Amino acid sequence: MPLCQRAESSCGACCGLYNRADHSREALQELLDRRTDRVRAAPRTAAGFAEAAADLARQGDGEPLFPTVRICPLLGWLDESRTRVGCLAHPAVCGQDLRDQGAYDAGICETFLCPSHGHFSVEEADLVGAVCGADPYLYGLTVTDVDFVRACLRAVAQLCGDEVRARHLAHAPFRAALRRLFQLKEELAPGSDGLYGAFRPGVDGEPVDRQIDYQALARPRSPHDLILRCIGADPRSGNDLDAIEETLGRRLDGCVEAFPAPGPSARPAPYPPAPYPE
Ligand code: SF4
Ligand code: SF4
Incomplete structure (x- = not known):
């Protein structure tokens, strides 16, 4: 593939x-x-x-x-x-x-x-391609971040009650809403390293896991922790965690509002409704 x-x-x-x-x-x-x-x-x-x-x-x-x-x-x-x-x-x-x-x-x-070649299914890769289209900037950011794509699709599926399928992307408003969600990758603070996924450069330049220190921030872990880590929403990487989480919530709401009505062949969501498993 x-x-x-x-x-x-x-x-x-x-x-x-x-x-x-x-x-x-x-x-x-x-x-x-x-x-x-x-x-x-x-x-x-x-x-x-x-x-x-x-x-x-x-x-x-x-x-x-x-x-x-x-x-x-x-x-x-x-x-x-x-x-x-x-x-x-x-x-x-x-x-x-x-x-x-x-x-x-x-x-x-x-x-x-x-590594994305070994992790993405054909259907997942098709979804990323359909959402990003002929935009190499956004496509390169998302196709290399399997965790981000899966966490986004999982969050949308849980909120919509149905797994995101290629047929849903035929509905232009939903495709646009999902694209806005993926575009969180583009809206990081200047110089932020978040677009590299849920890791950041270590002292020797090699990638190390990114973690959000909720304890230091005196706030509970976000239900969308993995998405936030993948986009570098860690204040230590120069981003405003609260602002990004709020934007993320709005983009997810946008996906729910634009999700096409279930057709006769719709299947039940494959994920448990709550809590968001990560
Ligand atoms: S752009 Fe450079 S690194 Fe990439 S495939 Fe071509 S020669 Fe190789
Ligand atoms: S990073 Fe992009 S260009 Fe390089 S192997 Fe992966 S999909 Fe291909």
């Missing part, structure tokens, strides 16, 4: 796309524009791509959030309308395999699959 390039959606997360302090949509758009222009102007040779990669590296991408994760300068836009992100050095893109000039080598690039 390929998650990287789907009919509509595309992802560049493992090539280091989000691995920088400013990983806002606008900053990444500018970065991908700049790389695409430089790499497309290069001769389609190993020397040409090596020079383009070196040029882009000299321009600097800012400090990586995770120093142990490489940032490849050969990730850019594959299409003229600049909605599909991908490898500019892939043989299907430039006619020959020039991935050795990137941050890894062609063998690693060819064989690497992120």
